[in-house]
Every structure is written in structure tokens, then in C-alpha cells.
Amino acid sequence: MATDIQEKINLLRDTLNKHNHNYYVLNQPQITDFEFDQMMKELIELEKSHPEFEDPNSPSHRVGSDLSNDFQQIVHQYPMLSLGNTYNEGEIADFHQRITKAIGEEIEYVCELKYDGTSISLTYENGRLAQAVTRGDGEKGDDVTANVKTIKSVPLSIQGNYPERFVIRGEILLPNEEFIKLNETRELNGELPFANPRNAASGSLKMKKSSEVAQRGLDCYLYYLLGENLPTEIHSENLETARSWGFKIPTHYKICKSLTEINGFIEYWDKERFNLPFEIDGIVIKVNNINLQNELGYTAKSPRWAISYKFKAEEACTKLLSVSYQVGRTGKITPVANLEPVQLAGTTVKRASLHNADIIEQLNLHENDMVFVEKGGEIIPKITRADESARDAQAPKIEFINECPECSTPLIRPEGEAAHFCPNDKACPPQLKGKIEHFVSRKAVNIDSFGEQIVDLLFEKGLVKDVSEIYDLTFDTLNGLSRIVEDQDENKKIFTFQEKSTQNLLAGIEASKNIPYPNVLFGLGIKHVGATVAKVLCKNFNTIDKLASATYDDLVAIDDIGPKVAESVITYFSDEENKNLVTRLKNTGLQLEIAEEALESDKFNGLSFVVSGTFTNFSRDELKSIIESNGGKNLSGVSKKTSYLVAGEKTGPSKLEKAEKLNVKIINETDFIELLEN
Known part of the structure; x- marks a missing residue:
């Protein structure tokens, strides 16, 4: 036993x-x-x-950990604990009873929204942001100060009568609108979409480059003040004081003096949460008096003076009508469940993604099943299970397809991938149209007014079968073209190219000839070459011809370019059709080269450097720029080809060990400056 x-x-x-x-x-x-x-x-x-x-x-x-090896870890001045969770009114009543029994008086609570993001602790010294640290394991967290400074709602300095040093805590989140835009961009780039805004916020905060974090549209709400000299002994009053200093303090909180008021607040937001521009997953109830908070104290894991009520994800049951399969730009096959329309979280749901063959197998779906649907992260509908008790015993099981639904090519499933792909990238219609849509998108050549409907029309009419044919379009071929289009609500209307819309599109096409080379390269849709990688490649190969003739070794020698990208670039330019496409694009006048940057000197010519750690006078990027402008090459890792390891503080021990093993010369910042000046 x-x-x-x-x-x-x-x-x-x-x-x-x-x-x-x-x-x-x-x-x-x-x-x-x-x-x-x-x-x-x-x-x-x-x-x-x-x-x-x-x-x-x-x-x-222990508290669950989000520590990363990519960031310095900082010990929290005040432990950053998690809250106990409740799921019904009875557990809230138990919490209230424990509080009143311990304190022996009527208690004033503050009820707040529980944001579905990632926790952050901000330290301010003399009115300036000194440090931003993730929750980590509760005792220590990751220093993400540089990334947090890119969030516009976090003040870098504050105004008013504030303590010399204090900590303010809150939640970094991704608003729904930004989440949708981010996932659209990721799918356009052939990347997996985030499952929900919380994952997206957490992943964004841990990105290595703060410049990329700045593009994510993160927001931050702050809801708890800690320190030796707080303005008052009342939590809600401290929040309002912090608001006057310049912090983004939530307005959706309420002071409650009874269980009835607490339950009313919970009931209100259980319905109203769907009208917020961001995600919440519950309500936090805190004792308002800080002296009483201190008297109640903490367990090893949670404060005794606060608790969270977690909303259950809203769920609906409806009939599975069919499963269809969408083909993406990269050939990825996404199964979609078509459902009898059902109301869920304030919207009508007709479809739900099934993601891949494994998910279909796990759900054990059969034709005409009654299925339960909820919104993952309150945004993306998903099927959670089938009602097997309501299933027709003769209903066939849903089996994932073997052939592309658009071109009948046998599907492949690359090793290590969850998804299936159609390999017919030269003739599969959705892939061809997807390439065109990607090419004209905002981050690529940015042709205004060239949306999905225009692509569909021109493709169906046989006017644009690849991106080079965009530049063959004329006023006479466009003016008067029309087709029936359908919106998301299945309403149909006729779209026609009028004189004005024709002129606008042609003007946008002409303007795209001035779009910089990195954007055009990104627009080609080379696998694994996103917008950032395209910039790196263009910096190192200033013409498309140089990139096309680059070897695998040339590519992997570049910092930030790994084997996958190198192999993908080699594969793309070894294909005759792709080479012909690039030639045609060059003939249209598109920008497929940039002026080669003039070198300050060639004293580092033939030398390769690895820059690691932190430095007093330069950032790592500045050192790399100096190396390149003097004819040197930056490498991402230490190898036999490395001439010098420029080691600053906190250089990774593995890099130092490898450099010593390979007899690579290790120099510090002072040595580097001497090398540069001599």
C-alpha cells in the first residue's frame, strides 16, 4: 500500500x-x-x-519557473510568489472565513482583473527604472530590463513625491489586436502561430534582441507596490498614488466589503471580459490593508491575504459537419473543422483549427460527432473533445488525407515535424497565390491595394502566375476586370477594376521598384528567410548575384545564419526556375543590390572574431560593426577559423573553454582597442 x-x-x-x-x-x-x-x-x-x-x-x-539561460538572473528583493487558485464561490467563502477568523474584524478587499500575460517586477531608484525582472522561480528571475524598456506603457522615469527606491509589480501582456496581427505575420513568414496572447507575451519578453521586442506591441499593467516607505498603508490608495507618478494602473478594480460584492464583481467580469481589448483569465481578491497583509503573512508558496478566482473557459457543444484542408504558402496542410454555427464567448463560431494529423487522432473524431468547442486564450476556437456517448456507432472515423486537396500531389511529413506538406511548390495553386500575396505584403515590396482578392482575380484570369508577371500588368489588361468575391460572413458581391482602382494599383506596382533590396529578398519567400535574416544576408552579400553564388561555408560563417538558413538559400538558388525568376525581377528594375559600405581600413582583413559578454565602452553590436568596417568577419561560435575571441564580462564558459582548447587567442576590450589602433 x-x-x-x-x-x-x-x-x-x-x-x-x-x-x-x-x-x-x-x-x-x-x-x-x-x-x-x-x-x-x-x-x-x-x-x-x-x-x-x-x-x-x-x-x-516551489513556484513554476520561467528562467532562461539567455539572461542574467537577479535575486528578488521581495519573493515573487504565486496565488492560490479557486474555481467556485464556496472556495471564495472559505478564503473569507479564514481571513476573518485570523483577523477578527470586518475586512475590506480589493477585487482586480487577473491579466493573462507574464508577471514582471520593476525596481525604480531615484525616479528612474533601474531593473525589470521576471518572476522566475519566485526567489530569482531573469533580468529583462532592456526588453521592458521598449514597452511604451512602462515609464523610464516618473514624476511626483515618490520613495527613493521601491518595487512595482504587474503583468506584461499582448493586446488582442496585436496578437492577431503578430500571428498573421508569423503565418505569412511560414512560422507557427502562437497559441494564445499569454504565450506570445512571454515569448516576446524573452527575445534576445530588444529591437525585435519593440515591434511586438506589448503592454504593461501594474498593480502592486512594495518598499520601505510606501505612500500609505492602504493598497488601493497606493495604486492611485502610483498612477499619479505616471504608471499605467488598471481602472477595472473595486473595493468590496462583503462576499456578495465580491461575487457580484466576479459574475460581472465573467461576461464582460469578452469586451476587453486584452485577455483576462480570472479575478484577484486582496486584503486592502497592508498592515493586515503583513499580519496574515505567507505560506512557502503563496500570500495568505490574496487569492485568485479562475474563470473556466467558455465551452459550447455543436455538430461537426465536415473537415476541410487548407494549403498554405509553404505547402503546409492545416485541417479545419466546419461546425454548425454556435455562440461562444460573444461571437458565432463556424470553424475550428484541428492543427495537424496528431490532433485529429488524439481527439478520435468521427463523422457527424457532437464536439465541445472552447476558445484557446479566448481568441482561437478549438475542439477539446467529442461526445462519444452521442456518436452513431456506424459513423466512420475522420482520417487525415494522403494527397493535396488542391493538386492531388502525395503529401509528405518531414522528420521531426508535426505538419504534413504538399511538396508541389511549382504548380499547387494555393502555394502559387500565397507566394504572390507574400511578395506584395507590407514587409516585402509593399504594393498598396494588392490584397488577397486582387491576387485571386489576377491568378484566375491567368494574368499573374508568378511575382515577375506583376510588372507586366497594364491599364488595358486591368481596367474592367471583375469577379464575385465573398467576405467572412459569406456575403457575395462583385469586385470590378474601375479606372481609379486600376491607376492606384499600377502606381503601387511602380513604387515597389524603389523598395530596398532586403524587403525584396524577404518577398521571394525563401524558406527560413524572414525579414530579419534577409537584412543580415543583404548586409553580407550586397547583390542578389553574390548571394546566389554563396557557398554553404560562406553562409554559415555569418553571425545569425545557421545550417537551416544556409541549406535553404543554397537549395533556392540551385533551382533553375528560381534563378530565371530572379533574372526577370532584375529586368523589371527592382532593387536587388545595395551600395557596398566603404571600409574604414582593411587591417582586420582575413581575420575572424567572436564577440561575447558585456563591455564597458562598447555594445556587442558596436564591436561587431567596428570589426566589419575594418575588413574583419564576425562568427557566431568559436571554431578553428576563429582568429580572436573578444571576451567581456560574463562571457560563456563554454566559449572560453573551446577557445583555449583550439588555441584561439582570447583578448579583452583593452586588447581589442590596441589591436584596432596599432
Whole structure:
């Protein structure tokens, strides 16, 4: 019996540790918060009943970690603990009873929205942002100050009568509108979309380049003040004071003096949350008096004076009408469930993504199943399960297709990939149209008014079969063209090229000839070559011809260019049709080269450098720029080809060890300056 209980405890610990890792490190949650909390509750009860199996490393004794090796870790001045979760009014009543029993008086609470983002702790010294640290394991977190400084709602300096040093905590989140735009861009680039805004916010905050973080549209709400000399002893008053200093403090909170008021606030936001421009997943209830907070204290994991109420994801049951398959620009096949229309979270849901063959298999879907649908992250509809009790015993099982639904080419599933692909990138209509849509998009050649409907029309009429034919269009071929188009609500109308719309499109096409080379290269849609990689390639190969003739070794020698990108570029330019396309685009007058930057000197000619760590007088990017402007080459990793490792503070020990092993000369910042000046 004891052995069975120990095995059960060990299994729960292993499972919870795995899901903690998925949630905080990989940003890929595989179960709901409710399921996680139920497992945690079961583990805690078993550990209480059987103290002989106590383990200090049990997940019940620690806060889930989002630590990353890419950032310096900082110890929190005040532990950053998680909140206990509740899911019904009875558990809220139990919380209230515990508080009143401990304090022995009527309690004033503050009810706040529970933002579905990633927690942040900001330290201000003398009115300036000194440090931004993630929650991490509660004791220490990642220093993401440079990335947080790109978030416009976080003040770099404040005004008013504030303490010399204090900490303010809150949540970094991605507004729904920005989340949708981000996923559209990722899909356009052939990248996997984020599952929900929380994952997107967390992933964005951990990006290595703050310039890329700045483009993500992150926002930040702050909701708790800590320090030695706080303005008042009342939490809600401190929030309003912090608002006057310049912080973005939520307005959606309420002071409640009874369970009835708390439950009313929860009930209101359970419905109203769908009208917010961002995601919330519950309500936080806090004791308002900070002296009472201190009196109530903390458990090892959570404050005793606060608790969160988690909303259950809204769910609806409807009929699965069919499964269709969409073909993307890269040939990726996405199965889509077509549903009987059903109301869910304030919108009518007709379709839900099934993602890939594995998901279909896991759900065990059959034709005409009754299925339960919820909105993952409250935005993306997904099927969570089928009602097998309502299934017709004769209903055939849904099987993933073997051939492309558009061109009948046998599908492939690359090793290590979850998705299937159509390999017929030269003739599959959706792939051809997707390439055109990508080429004319904003981050590529940015042809105004050239949307999906225009692409469909020109492709169907046989006027544009590849991107070079865009530049053959004339007023006479466009003017008067028309087709029936359908919007998202399946309303039909006729689109016709009038004189004005024809002139606008031709003007946009002509203007695209002045778009810079990196944008054009990105527009070609080479696999793994996103907008940032395109800029790196253009910087190192200032003409398309030089890039086309680059070898694998030439490519991987460039910082930020790995084997996948190198192989993809080689494959693209070894294809005769692609080479002919590039020739035709050159003849249209598109910008497919940039002026080669003049070198300050050639003293580093033939030398290769690896720059690592932090420096006093230069940033890493500045050092790399100096190396290149003096004829040197930057490498991403130490190898036999490396001439020097320029090592600053906090240089990775593996780089130092490898340099010593390969007899690569290690120099510091002073040595580098001497090398440059001599």
C-alpha cells in the first residue's frame, strides 16, 4: 500500500514538473490551469497524509519557473510568489472565513482583473527604472530590463513625491489586436502561430534582441507596490498614488466589503471580459490593508491575504459537419473543422483549427460527432473533445488525407515535424497565390491595394502566375476586370477594376521598384528567410548575384545564419526556375543590390572574431560593426577559423573553454582597442 502511494506521489511530481516546464520555459501549455491545479491539489493532500515521503524538491514547494539561460538572473528583493487558485464561490467563502477568523474584524478587499500575460517586477531608484525582472522561480528571475524598456506603457522615469527606491509589480501582456496581427505575420513568414496572447507575451519578453521586442506591441499593467516607505498603508490608495507618478494602473478594480460584492464583481467580469481589448483569465481578491497583509503573512508558496478566482473557459457543444484542408504558402496542410454555427464567448463560431494529423487522432473524431468547442486564450476556437456517448456507432472515423486537396500531389511529413506538406511548390495553386500575396505584403515590396482578392482575380484570369508577371500588368489588361468575391460572413458581391482602382494599383506596382533590396529578398519567400535574416544576408552579400553564388561555408560563417538558413538559400538558388525568376525581377528594375559600405581600413582583413559578454565602452553590436568596417568577419561560435575571441564580462564558459582548447587567442576590450589602433 505504501509503495503504491509513493509511486502515485512520484508520478504526480514528475507530471507536474513536466507541465511546469511546458508552461514556463517552453510557453507550450498542454493542459488547462484547472487540470494542473487539480493535480497539484491531489499531490498536496497526499503529501500531507504521508509526510514520510516528503521531498524538498517537490513541485508543491516551489513556484513554476520561467528562467532562461539567455539572461542574467537577479535575486528578488521581495519573493515573487504565486496565488492560490479557486474555481467556485464556496472556495471564495472559505478564503473569507479564514481571513476573518485570523483577523477578527470586518475586512475590506480589493477585487482586480487577473491579466493573462507574464508577471514582471520593476525596481525604480531615484525616479528612474533601474531593473525589470521576471518572476522566475519566485526567489530569482531573469533580468529583462532592456526588453521592458521598449514597452511604451512602462515609464523610464516618473514624476511626483515618490520613495527613493521601491518595487512595482504587474503583468506584461499582448493586446488582442496585436496578437492577431503578430500571428498573421508569423503565418505569412511560414512560422507557427502562437497559441494564445499569454504565450506570445512571454515569448516576446524573452527575445534576445530588444529591437525585435519593440515591434511586438506589448503592454504593461501594474498593480502592486512594495518598499520601505510606501505612500500609505492602504493598497488601493497606493495604486492611485502610483498612477499619479505616471504608471499605467488598471481602472477595472473595486473595493468590496462583503462576499456578495465580491461575487457580484466576479459574475460581472465573467461576461464582460469578452469586451476587453486584452485577455483576462480570472479575478484577484486582496486584503486592502497592508498592515493586515503583513499580519496574515505567507505560506512557502503563496500570500495568505490574496487569492485568485479562475474563470473556466467558455465551452459550447455543436455538430461537426465536415473537415476541410487548407494549403498554405509553404505547402503546409492545416485541417479545419466546419461546425454548425454556435455562440461562444460573444461571437458565432463556424470553424475550428484541428492543427495537424496528431490532433485529429488524439481527439478520435468521427463523422457527424457532437464536439465541445472552447476558445484557446479566448481568441482561437478549438475542439477539446467529442461526445462519444452521442456518436452513431456506424459513423466512420475522420482520417487525415494522403494527397493535396488542391493538386492531388502525395503529401509528405518531414522528420521531426508535426505538419504534413504538399511538396508541389511549382504548380499547387494555393502555394502559387500565397507566394504572390507574400511578395506584395507590407514587409516585402509593399504594393498598396494588392490584397488577397486582387491576387485571386489576377491568378484566375491567368494574368499573374508568378511575382515577375506583376510588372507586366497594364491599364488595358486591368481596367474592367471583375469577379464575385465573398467576405467572412459569406456575403457575395462583385469586385470590378474601375479606372481609379486600376491607376492606384499600377502606381503601387511602380513604387515597389524603389523598395530596398532586403524587403525584396524577404518577398521571394525563401524558406527560413524572414525579414530579419534577409537584412543580415543583404548586409553580407550586397547583390542578389553574390548571394546566389554563396557557398554553404560562406553562409554559415555569418553571425545569425545557421545550417537551416544556409541549406535553404543554397537549395533556392540551385533551382533553375528560381534563378530565371530572379533574372526577370532584375529586368523589371527592382532593387536587388545595395551600395557596398566603404571600409574604414582593411587591417582586420582575413581575420575572424567572436564577440561575447558585456563591455564597458562598447555594445556587442558596436564591436561587431567596428570589426566589419575594418575588413574583419564576425562568427557566431568559436571554431578553428576563429582568429580572436573578444571576451567581456560574463562571457560563456563554454566559449572560453573551446577557445583555449583550439588555441584561439582570447583578448579583452583593452586588447581589442590596441589591436584596432596599432
